[in-house]
Amino acid sequence: MSYGLARVSGSSPQAREIAALAHSCAQQVQQVWPEPWSGNIHIEAPATDTEYRRLTGAPPGQHSGIAATTLADVHPDGRASNIRVVLDPEVWAELTAQGRRVILTHETVHVALLQHPRGPLPTWFVEGMAEYLAYLDSGLEVAEVAAPLLQRVARDGPPDRLPTDAQFTGDDRAEVYAQAWIACQVAVRLAGQEAVLRSLIGPAAQRQGQNGTSQPLPLSTRRLTNAWRAELQRLAPDSGAGA
Structure with missing residues (x-):
């Protein structure tokens, strides 16, 4: 589903809530970013640990304790495509509303950086x-x-x-x-x-x-x-x- 600047895929029942939060976080970063940035952000929000591991390639039985991670396909010239933020449903569920905003804003910065190739x-x-x-x-x-x-x-x-x-x-x-x-x-x-x-x-x-x-x-x-x-x-x- 889409909400403003955010697009959420995955089977999480909280997709609408996550999309609204991601849109707000993207706006927050967009307001201070020194160069034009679309603000578009793609969130993958799985409902199960199995789905999360399929999306990230994380091995079974190991937990990093990280609520969200930004992934991308980085090309030889430094450009990145298929930029997405993947949420760990188990860790995400334990966060407060404020904690979720902090985590998602942090990952939004990584998304913005990946859209600006740099050394x-x-x-x-x-x-x-x-x-x-x-x-x-x-x-x-x-x-x-x-x-x-x-x-x-x-x-x-x-x-x-x-x-x-x-x-x-x-x-x-x-x-x-x-x-x-x-x-x-x-x-x-x-x-x-x-x-x-x-x-x-x-x-x-x-x-x-x-x-x-x-x-x-x-x-x-x-x-x-x-x-x-x-x-x-x-x-x-x-x-x-x-x-």
């Missing part, structure tokens, strides 16, 4: 900006969403560097996503939301530092890392600052 970017930047836009108007506080990370920072101090790509598949990936989210909050504060978004979707040729090396943001990695570590320390519960 390689560090995972922390892509996932961090997806989190940034997902939580932008949620009303949720950093101290609430990132509590486990901030407790770790209070105990052990902030990480020395921004998350590596490999960390996003580890057991503590929730904390890694929170690290990336806060890094992008800091980047937006330092460089401005539009400038950071344009760096996200711009071609690789526009992301070269003065020495010819890749520079994904309109500010140096060193400056961002220092500011990010200071922000984590400020937010940590024993810092006396709060969120």
